[in-house]
Amino acid sequence: MSTPFYVSPQQAMADRAEYARKGIARGRSVVVLTYADGIVFVAENTSRALHKVSEIYDKIAFAAVGRYNEFENLRIGGVRYADLRGYSYDRADVTARGLANVYAQTLGTIFSSTGEKPYEVELIVAEVGKGAEDDQIYRLTPDGSVVDEQNTVVVGGNADSIGTYLSQRHQVGLGLAEALKLAVESLARDPNGGSPRTLTAEQLEVAVLDRNRPQQRKFKRILGNQLSRLLSGDSSAEGEGEGGETADEAGAED
Amino acid sequence: MEANTRGTGRLPAAFLTPGSSSFMDFLADHAPQLLPGARALPEGLTIEAPHGTTIVSAVFDGGVVIAGDRRATMGNVIAQRDIEKVFPADEYSAVGIAGTAGLAVEMVRLFQLELEHYEKIEGTVLSLEGKANRLTSMIRGNLGMAMQGLAVVPMFAGYDLDLGRGRIFTYDVTGGRSEERGFAATGSGSVFARGSLKKLYRTGLTGDQAATLVVQALYDAADDDSATGGPDLARKIFPIITLITEDGLRRLSEDEVAEIAVSVTDHRRNQPDGPQAPLL
Numbered sequence: 269m270s271t272p273f274y275v276s277p278q279q280a281m282a283d284r285a286e287y288a289r290k291g292i293a294r295g296r297s298v299v300v301l302t303y304a305d306g307i308v309f310v311a312e313n314t315s316r317a318l319h320k321v322s323e324i325y326d327k328i329a330f331a332a333v334g335r336y337n338e339f340e341n342l343r344i345g346g347v348r349y350a351d352l353r354g355y356s357y358d359r360a361d362v363t364a365r366g367l368a369n370v371y372a373q374t375l376g377t378i379f380s381s382t383g384e385k386p387y388e389v390e391l392i393v394a395e396v397g398k399g400a401e402d403d404q405i406y407r408l409t410p411d412g413s414v415v416d417e418q419n420t421v422v423v424g425g426n427a428d429s430i431g432t433y434l435s436q437r438h439q440v441g442l443g444l445a446e447a448l449k450l451a452v453e454s455l456a457r458d459p460n461g462g463s464p465r466t467l468t469a470e471q472l473e474v475a476v477l478d479r480n481r482p483q484q485r486k487f488k489r490i491l492g493n494q495l496s497r498l499l500s501g502d503s504s505a506e507g508e509g510e511g512g513e514t515a516d517e518a519g520a521e522d
Numbered sequence: 523m524e525a526n527t528r529g530t531g532r533l534p535a536a537f538l539t540p541g542s543s544s545f546m547d548f549l550a551d552h553a554p555q556l557l558p559g560a561r562a563l564p565e566g567l568t569i570e571a572p573h574g575t576t577i578v579s580a581v582f583d584g585g586v587v588i589a590g591d592r593r594a595t596m597g598n599v600i601a602q603r604d605i606e607k608v609f610p611a612d613e614y615s616a617v618g619i620a621g622t623a624g625l626a627v628e629m630v631r632l633f634q635l636e637l638e639h640y641e642k643i644e645g646t647v648l649s650l651e652g653k654a655n656r657l658t659s660m661i662r663g664n665l666g667m668a669m670q671g672l673a674v675v676p677m678f679a680g681y682d683l684d685l686g687r688g689r690i691f692t693y694d695v696t697g698g699r700s701e702e703r704g705f706a707a708t709g710s711g712s713v714f715a716r717g718s719l720k721k722l723y724r725t726g727l728t729g730d731q732a733a734t735l736v737v738q739a740l741y742d743a744a745d746d747d748s749a750t751g752g753p754d755l756a757r758k759i760f761p762i763i764t765l766i767t768e769d770g771l772r773r774l775s776e777d778e779v780a781e782i783a784v785s786v787t788d789h790r791r792n793q794p795d796g797p798q799a800p801l802l
Binding site: 317319322323324341342344345347348349351352354355356369370371373374376377483485 | 531532533537538540545548549552553556613631632635638639642643645
């Protein structure tokens with residue numbers, strides 16, 4: 269048996285980080301930003317059934333890029349964690365911070381364990397608060413780092429250029445239609461300076477955590493006609509569907 | 523993935539293992555002590571615990587109504603005057619409970635979570651039949667306790683989005699499930715409530731009429747069953763009434779129920795036995 273090459277820990281970690289980063293950079297981005305009534309999630313995703321954005325618990329949602337099987341696995345783990353915690357204690361005891369910590373530990377352990385390949389995923393865990401100042405957005409990287417983000421965050425390919433564009437133009441208290449327009453604009457930009465692409469409603473997956481929803485569960489997918497109207501700049505679509513249209517229905521339409 | 527790992531803060535392996543979409547199955551594997559039916563009682567022991575009593579439900583045009591009185595009794599003592607026995611299960615269904623209150627409330631909590639968990643994992647909602655069947659298995663899980671006197675007998679009502687109508691399911695302690703036509707009652711006052719419903723129920727009711735109907739039935743149950751509480755005008759404690767339609771579930775506000783309860787009570791002053799059906 270030949271003697272294995274010596275690889276310094278620094279180099280090993282750098283290689284693993286590079287491997288994960290490359291995997292993530294291949295995928296389309298997800299944009300998360302705050303608006304007047306909560307937090308909006310916009311992803312480029314042509315699939316109606318395989319989601320990049322999902323509900324975790326009452327006020328907590330999850331967005332991810334990278335390998336589908338890996339982030340789906342983490343999503344289900346998160347739902348189980350949240351439901352078990354809410355069942356053992358109380359619904360109010362399930363927090364985005366707690367969930368982000370568990371994800372961070374999980375990703376960190378996998379990243380530094382030599383027996384496993386690092387996950388090629390980047391996650392966002394967001395919680396809508398009673399007021400805009402209570403909104404929380406956490407970004408998690410494959411090595412288990414947690415970043416507490418303010419107002420806007422982007423993960424996926426071209427995250428840097430999209431993120432810069434977005435954060436420069438974002439304002440606190442945007443309406444849903446304005447926030448969505450800004451998100452789509454930033455996703456459609458060509459990082460090499462070419463002309464922007466056109467993104468239609470069919471290519472987008474959009475969901476919100478709306479603090480004003482009367483239901484306990486604040487997560488809602490924005491689909492079909494309402495999405496088209498919002499994209500075309502019709503702000504009357506913003507408040508519609510409250511009460512009757514629910515996350516359940518949204519799921520059932522898929 | 524390595525097994526591990528309580529203590530490191532990492533999600534335990536069970537959380538990341540692909541499995542069923544059922545929260546109950548997950549609990550059974552990972553934390554069985556949290557399942558309501560998992561606790562064994564010593565043989566031959568009987569415990570006296572607060573019991574909830576009468577639940578009534580009726581189908582109307584475009585939906586279903588489910589309502590419960592507010593009394594919990596322990597033997598001949600009124601244990602609680604304002605207990606809630608009708609709970610939303612999800613957006614389109616509700617569950618009312620008669621039987622041992624402590625166990626029933628816990629069962630409802632788990633049932634709500636079971637439906638929500640499935641929906642989040644799968645991205646779609648269970649069919650109404652599917653929901654009713656999940657409840658069956660939970661009651662069956664409680665059979666051991668039921669045999670020692672701690673029975674839970676729920677009623678499940680919901681709007682079937684596929685069929686476009688309200689439906690009612692009742693259960694016995696063994697988990698036996700039956701779908702009811704038109705109306706149903708369960709709990710100790712149910713014989714009296716059912717008689718009342720039978721005389722007053724007709725097809726083509728509106729939601730408001732159905733709400734009045736269930737208050738009449740609960741009044742009759744309270745009239746003849748000491749364990750069922752009537753509308754408490756002095757304390758302003760009224761039945762809980764939930765309407766479920768295509769638009770989702772709505773619990774009537776206290777003012778709305780108070781109005782119905784007061785008008786029913788007023789009519790009973792002149793006619794203590796309530797509205798009369800024709801002889802033929």
